[in-house]
Amino acid sequence: MAKSRFEYVRNYEQDLSILPNTYIVIRVDGRGFHKISKEYDFAKPNDRRALDLMNVTAKSIVEQFPETLCAYGQSDEYSFVLKRDCALFERRQAKLVSTFAATFTAQYIFRWPQFFTEPLKGWLLPTFDARTVIYPTIGEIRDYLSWRQADCHINNLYNTSYWTLVLRGGMSEHEAEQTLKGTNSSDKNELLFSQFSINYNCEDEMYRKGTIITAVRERGKRRIKEAHVDVIGDEFWKTCGFP
Template sequence: MANSRFEYVKSFERESYLLPSSWIVIRVDGRGFHKFSDKYKFAKPNDIRALNLMNAAAKALMNNITEVILAYGDSDEYSFVLGRNCQLFERREAKLVSTFASTFTANYITLWNQFFSKEPLDPTFLPTFDSRAVLYPTDQSLRDYLAWRQADCHINNLYNTSFWALVLKGGMTPNDAESELCGTISKDKHEILFTRFGINYNAENEMFKKGTLIIRELKDIAEAEMTATPVVSTHTGPAILSKRQLERIEKRRRKADINVLHTDIIKDDFWLERSWILKG
């Protein structure tokens, strides 16, 4: 690039690099989705089309950005997990958050007609997503973050299921339903649903109760990384693999299965079955 007298303006640019050796979570959130869901008549309390669209957009992003190990989502948010040693965009925060938000938004809009064929998007009212990057220094803090999001999913879904049952089936106004549920605990909401409306909450769709986990099955790749002979071995950081070794691993990543699950990630079972996630 030719130099010019205007090039001094580059000195105003600043980069924020995320700390090394920490888990990166990029959380993507819908902007103004209360109004958006009303505009496009999302079913209450859960619109399975909207949730499946979110899942499809997340899976498409993972197909595009192979560094994502797993993702967890519910409602209008998705959390994408990048490994401790991930060097995507040299861990530049602005590049990461802008890429994830724009890629997710593009996929969501592109896939819209597959799930909402009778509700074409209004060019003046398009969906958009923002994102943020959060670092988790330990394996336990990463697990606790994902457990928090899943617990939040359950709490919100139980409340919303009860609220909309009172409104749509019980004929209450939103204000009356809110007052009815004020101060209730989980047991009370289960009782309201079952005794008044014959709804067994435990039999509800697992995706509604637990959210969605999308996992890149990397067990074989993780083993290949661990058994590969490093070009450089250090005592203070990860082994450095050759360019050819990295290319082979990248090929395996692209070919790895990406599975969509609705399972418990709070208990140990999931993590014991896939111990390579935290070892990676």
């Protein structure tokens, strides 16, 4: 290959590799999804179409990259856990981050018409960014997924209470915010039940627990499974078969 006197600029490139023999978590997050949800009229507090779109997009990623052990998603984020011995892109951080963010964005846009009748607008397209975190053992992976599921519960309970006050209680958004200020989980559960006859524990499990996607071997074939279960307790970890 011919060289030029300008080729020296390649020496400025950084090619950081992720520590070997560690689990890699790639968390993909929606960029500016508050505007997306408002412009495309997402239902409050949860839009089933939007969550199903996130899930089918995530499953396509798990299918495409067999190095993925599992994925957990809620709202506009998804975390992909890569195996300890993953050698994808020689574990180069920039390649992993850019590939997962770009692929997730492309699949999300491609699959949008399956769930929404309103076409996307060129001036406001959904996009996703990504980051990587590494963990040494499956114990930290369990705690990481537990953290994200706890976050899902906290956010969904608040959003359910908030939008119920607005949509069914007739409050302004400011009034709902002030009503919930300083309340704990028990207060919000009591508010929903006493004022609106809503038993939060009977709400859709996907809204309360998020979605866990696993890739398992069955009769020699790799199968992708979606579930909405507790990942904080022991039961999931007894049966998941993770190394």
